[in-house]
Structures are given as C-alpha cells and as structure tokens.
Amino acid sequence: MTGHRRDMTDWQNALTRARTCSPFLARALDRQGALEALLAQGRLDEALAWAAGAGEGTDDVAVQLRRERLALATAVGIADLADAMPLAAVTGALSAFADRALDLAIAAAIRKRVPDAEPQGFAAIALGKHGAGELNYSSDIDPILLYEPDALPRRDRDDPGEAAQRVARTVVELLGKVTDEGYVFRVDLRLRPASEVSPLAIPFEGATTHYESSALAWERAAYIRARAAAGDVPRGQAFLDTIRPFVWRRSLDFGAIDEIGRLTTRIRDHYIGGQALGPGYDLKRGRGGIREVEFFAQTHQLIHGGRNPALRLRGTRASLDALATAGIITTEDAQVLGTSYDRLRTIEHRLQMVADQQTHSLPADPAALDNVAWLDGLADGAALVAELASISEAVGTRFDALIATYAPTGAVQVAERPLVRELAECGFDDCEQLAARIEAWENGQFRALRSDEARAAFARLRPQLLRALSEAPDPDRALLRWEQLIGALPSAINVFRLLEARPGLLAVVMRVLAHAPTLADELARRADLLDTLIDRSAFDLPGSVADIAGELRRNEAGDDYQRLLDAVRRKVGELRFALGVQLIEAGRDPLEIAAALSRVAEAAILVLGEAACAEFESVHGTVPDSRLVILGLGRLGGSALTHASDLDLVFLFSGDHMAESDGRRPLGGTLYYNRLAQRVIAALSVPTAAGALYEVDTRLRPSGAQGPIAVSLDSFERYQREEAWTWEHMALCRARALFGTAPDRAALDTIVACALHDPRDPAKLRADVLSMRGEMQKHKPGKGPLDVKLLRGGLVDIEFMVHYLQLRDHVALEPGLGDAVSALEDAGLLPQGLREAHDLMARLLVVVRLVAPDGEYPPPASREIVARACGLARWGELLDAIAAMRQRVGQAWNAVFGERLEILA
Helix, strand or coil, X not given: CCCCCCCCCCHHHHHHHHHHHCHHHHHHHHHCHHHHHHHHCCCHHHHHHHHHCCCCCCCCHHHHHHHHHHHHHHHHHHHHHCCCCCHHHHHHHHHHHHHHHHHHHHHHHHHHHCCCCCCCCEEEEECHHHHHCCCCCCCEECCEEEECCCCCCCCXXXXXXXXXXXXXXXXXXXXXCCECXXXXXXXXXXXXXXXXXCCCEEEHXXXXXXXXXXXXXXXXXXXXXXXXXXXXHHHHHHHHHHCHHHHCCCCCCHHHHHHHHHHHHHHHHHHHCCCCCCCCCECCCCCCCHHHHHHHHHHHHHHHCCCCHHHCCCCHHHHHHHHHHXXXXXXXXXXXXXXXXXXXXXXHHHHHHHHCCCCXXXXXXXXXXXXXXXXXXXCCHHHHHHHHHHHHHHHHHHHHHHHHXXXXXXXXCHHHCHHHHHHHHHCCCCHHHHHHHHHHHHHHHCHHHCCHHHHHHHHHHHHHHHHHHHHCCCHHHHHHHHHHHHHHCCCCHHHHHHHHHCHHHHHHHHHHHHHCHHHHHHHHHCHHHHHHHCCHHHHCCCCCHHHHHHHHHHCCCCCCHHHHHHHHHHHHHHHHHHHHHHHHCCCCCHHHHHHHHHHHHHHHHHHHHHHHHHHHHHXXXXXXXXXXXXXXXXXXXXXXXXXXXXXXXXXXXXXCCCCECCCXXXXXHHHHHHHHHHHHHHHHHCCECCECCCXXXXXXXXXXXXXXXXXXXXXXXXXXXXXXXXXXXXXXXXXXXXXXCHXXXXXXXXXXXXXXXXXXXXXXXXXXXXXHHHHHHHHCCCCCCXXXXXXXXXXXXXXXXXXXXXXXXXXXXXXXHHHHHHHHHHCCCCCCCHHHHHHHHHHHHHHHHHHCCCCCXXXXXXXXXXXXXXXXXXXXXXXXXXXXXXXXXHHHHHHHHCCCCCCCC
C-alpha cells in the first residue's frame, strides 16, 4: 500500500483494493465473474446495464431484487473506488434502485392477495437520504407508507385498514428479510406519525390531519427531503402538496423559532455523547459530522424556505448553494460545508463497503481502521483520522455558531439552567446530563408531551416528580420505567393531572416503577390502572369468589360476548395490579395475596365459562342431561397463585358421551365438549383489545398432551382407577372442582377422593416419588438463588413429601399445601416446623415473581421490600432464614424417605 490516491480511472487498482480490503465486495465479485470482467475493462455503462438485468429469469420479485441489489452494489462500489462515479452519481443510483425496489414490492404485495389488480391507492413517501436522492451505500430506507381506503385493491371481505397493513408487512418482509440471496433494504417505519401507537400503513387523510395539527419541528425537518417515491406516486405527490404549508411556513412565531432552536441544540446534545475524534468516531452523529452539515442546511431552510421557494430543495449540497445564493449563509460556509459533506459521505461509504453493514463509526481496532484507509486509498488509519480532524473542526465550529444563533431562550451555560439547579437540590448526581434527558421529553421524544396543554401539565407536575424520583430506592430504574410509561401513552394530560392532585399516589407509582418490572410493564400498557389506586379500597382484599364474579358480571355490556371478554380482562387486570401494589407497599401478607389472586382467577373462570357456554349453546344447543365441569390443579387448586402463575385446568363433562346436542348445528357429545373447552380456553387466554388474561395449561389431563382436551366424568374415573400414573394421583392431591353444577362438582369430588384413597404399595410409591423428583431435578433445576420452588430443600420437595404421605396414609387430604403440612405435622408424619418453612418460602415466591422474576437476587434497593414482605427486617436475615428453612426441609426429607439431600450441612 502507498500513501498516494489512485488514478481516477484505475479500475484494476480499484478491484485489487476491493478484494484486499472488502470481504463483501470480494465475495460479490466471485459470484459475478461477468460483471467483474466488464469492470476490469472500465466499461461502466455496460456494467450498470448488466446489474439492472441481473434479476432476469425469475418470476420471484424477492429473488430478482436481491440479485439486482448485489450487482448494483458491486458495480457502483468498484466505480466509486475507481473515482469513475462522483458521489452524487453513486447516491443517485442507489436511491433510484430503492425507488424501483419499493415500487415492485408494493405491486407484489397488492397482487399477492388480489392477483389481477392494478396497484394503486398505496404510496411510499421517501424521507431522509432516500428522499433527497442521497442514499448510503448500505443504508436503511425510512419510508412512510400511506393508503387510500377507497382505492386500495382488496378482496370484498377485507377491511381496508387490515388490507393496508397486510401490504405493509409484505413490503417490509420482501425487502428486508435476509435469505440465501441476501437482502434488498432494511426498512425502518419509525418516522411515521405517532409510530408508538399507529399501524404500519396510515390513511392519507389521517396523516394529513396529523401534520396539520400535532406534528413537531423534527417532522417538519424530515419533510424537507420528502418525495413520493413509489407505489401510487400521483396520490403521494398530492399528499405532499397538501401538507406543504406545514413544512414551509410563510411566517414563524417566536414559539416556532424557539422549537427549531431546541431541536438544533438537541442534535448536538443527543448524539455527540462526549466522543472524541479518533478510532470509534461516529461520522454521522459526532461533532462536525454528517448530521450537523445536514441540519445546518435544514435549519435555515425551515426558517427561510416559507418565504423563498428557491430554498425548497432536497439535496444537501444544492440546499447549501441555494442558501449562499440567497445571502443567508456565506459562500465560504457553503463551500466548506459542501466539500466536507461529500468527503464525509465518501468515507462513510468506505466503512459500509467493508462488510455491507449500516455503520457510521470508525473501527476501534487499529488494523481495521488501517483497512478502511487502504480501501479509500490512504496510507493508514492515522492519515484518515488526521483528515477527519480537519473536516470535523470546520463543520463543528459552524454548527456551534448555528446553536449560538438559534439556541432557545434560557439555553445558556448548562450550569445556569433552572432545571439543573432543581435536580441538584433534589440530590441527583450528574444533573447536567439528566436535565438534557428530561428536556428531551418535552422536545418531541414522546408523543404524550407534544401538545402545549400536556407540556403545561407536566411542568406543574415536574417538581413533585423529581422529588419522588430522587426518593425512590432505585432512581435510575424508576426513571427508565417512567420514560417507558409516558412513551407508551398517546396522551398524558389526565395522568399528569391525577398525579399532581395526589402526591401520595405519585410516590406509590415511583415505588412500583423502581421495584416491580411486571407491574411497571402493565402500567406502561394501561395507564388507566392508576385510577384503581385513587380510592383506599384498592388496598382492601377482594371478597369471595361469588363477590368477585358479581363484580365481573357488572362490567358486562348487554349480551355482547367480545365486550364481556374485554371487560373481564380490564377488571381482572385492575384487581391483579392492585394486589401487586399491596405487595410492594407491604400492605398485606403475601399468602393473603396468593389466595386473593386465586379467587380472582376462579371468578374469571366462572364468569367467562358461563359466557362461553351460552355463546356456544346459541349455535350448537345443549347435550341433554350433560354439563361442563372444570377441575383446577396445581397452585390454582391449592389457592396459592402468584402473578406469574398459569392456570392448570382439566375439562370434563357429565352425562353420556354418545349423546348429541340439540342446536341448529348439532354435535356429538365428545366433540361438543372438546370444542366448548377450546372456547373456554380462548376466553381465558386469547389477548383482546384489552390485553391478555391468563395462560392455560391442560397438560395434566388424562393421557396428557396427546389426549382429548375434554373427557366424560365416567372416562376420567376409569382412567384414574385403571391407567393413571403415580404423578397424576399426586396432582390430584391439589385438585378442586371450580366450575359446574353442584351435583356434578360433588360427583367429581367423589372421583378424586376415591383415587386418593386407593390402597398402594408403599415401596413402589416411594420409588416412584423419588424417581420423579430426580428427573425433575435433572431436567428442571432451579433458575437462581431465589428460586425456592425448584431448588433442593424448596417448595417442590415439600410438595413431594406431602403428596407421598397423603397417598400412602390417606390423611391430610387438603388441597392447600400449607394446610396439608399442618395436618401432617399434627398427625406426627412430618416434623414440627415444616409449616414455618413452607410459609416463608411461599411468601418469598409470591414476592419474587413480581420483583425478581428470574429467580436471581433483586437490585439492592429492592431487597428490603422482599425481606419486609417475608416478615423480616433486613435482607441478610432473609437469606439466613431461607438457608435455615432449606436445611429444615432437607432434614424432613431424610426423615420421610431415608435419603439425604446434598444441601444438608
């Protein structure tokens, strides 16, 4: 390698550098020998024509585009290295291909469902570098996908919105999916209006309303370079014509200029990240980088383009020249920034040519940095860094001046900002960085804070919020989850007003955000859960199953089955959330919470089971003298659910399985109840607009996962008597009938009792139990130090001892594990003190399912909550107590089975 730039037309040298320094181009040349031959002879036009036809011979659009893309990247890359294509020609060729690829993908997506349709009513608006015709060598594309409901081809039964989303998903997959042929473009749709909550494709009318009413300064900046690029281009252009006044305002008030100033400042604050020029420097986001040149031009365009149409250009170089011609910036600034921009973009392409990756950062590894320099024709990485130092300083000083000119009111030295002082008074560290983070919330980061009214409400709440955050046991964690909460809200005005009016509630929310990831995620999804905490009744335990069921039924809206599913999900979510908050606030014994969670689940089964039966009967009628019965097992059967528990259910039915239903679409008995059971499972588990409810596990049914979902009571009795394994009878030790008529439930209770009272060979029973525990330990060990369910000496070991003694001696047949332990202690079959061990670990399990669901130790700030919920003052005391209780379980295991556990001291 030499330190001199290569001759402009030295194609052979370009090929050599490509093969030496770019694994991607080397592989591409190996796959396309004919193309390499054309390039070696400098026949660029023929090479580009060859690339354009590389996908011929296949009807598969995905394959065609991937082959064209690889060929174009190869031809353009070598021509670029040979200095045979200027930057504008390189980016123009890549952008034109992106237009073609999007257009073909949209057409293919529409015709996938409507084969003979003329593609119309669906357009792609190109933004960013794609819109400007300045696409990167290995770039994402950031289109906004819009559709016209009345014009988009679709099947008669298709909803226009659903049809549009189907097209959008197909376009993204067709272009972005990586196959054996590679990919076409990574498609990023996050620049669409309200991307947090909006569908992938948006109606033209909806998008127009957004940009006319609630869009922000950064969206105006994005639309400077917007272009109707693909699909129904005339409709796309009409849309851009409609929103032109939004982008190009003839007059700007001081508020609009201030908003532009905040955006300008944030470009530097958000992206520079303190990085210094050198290895690892980000060409795009660093000080004096690509983005600062682009936004230098766009800021002036936003301010002056409304009055001067000559400034309404997409390309960065053209915009700088136009600004100079208009006398808005100096000719020198335009020349320096333009030349710097071209060189930065060229080096960016070199970075991306190496491995066809969307990267903008110089390699940190010296050898890799040298490689990029050699690919560019420079001597080494040091020469590249030196050149970039000069460029970044020239650009950075001009962007500094831009910030000084348009910085928002009060944006003086950071240390003088009121927010920084306020944070310091609250005791925060690194107040300057935190202040910038909080200011970004109001400056467009979150949709919920885009309106003046929302920002005013937040300003009133902010002092209380900062105090509450500073007092949270883990402020960093609470802050992150607060951002997730407001980021998920379409509007936050009511939330801010509620929290402002209830400072105590704000403190509770901070503790939830700091300590309970499960509750925090639910709150981010459903901010209305805050309403449940307004009244002190939220800290009362729910009543009986009948009381809760009555409350769930009161949410029903007429006979609308779907609305009932939504209503039950909302109410159950509120109850579960309130119970979780009670745990975090140490308002209740976790064992009481576990029992309450079980009652809530039973009530949901009752109400949704009844509704599913009624809905099913309206079509299929009823089976004479036959009814559905549901048996609960596991933690549900034992009335001890956690927030993470599945529902272990067995579906049964009374009467003759050979009978037939009497509805307009009759079914045989077995098929009837299997379909009805599936309907009930769906009612309990399928997410609706109101969210999810429970996971349902039916693997404990007769014959396991291979058997029918629902069997008759007679079949169930026969199976338990003749075929059931020991582990299935152990499961019955925690069984309860949860749904069905009183006679049917009584009959089921009798079947279970008979199975549990069957005489057994104690030696075989012991061998079965020990074998099963050994297999469980082998295949399902504890996840972490707090997994007191599965760790040896934990709850599963207690369970196995209890079920062994219950089946051997036919005593203490209580479905609640704790009650069964007490009864066995009283009978002298278990040593005293095991109930204490059970209760401690059961409490811990309920709490850690919220605070540390992975079974690992929670963050230090959350440990006191866990200890306090378990009845202990300090974390160390809790760990000592767990160790002692596990030893106690190990001693009991030894006494019951004559087998020593490895945990025994």
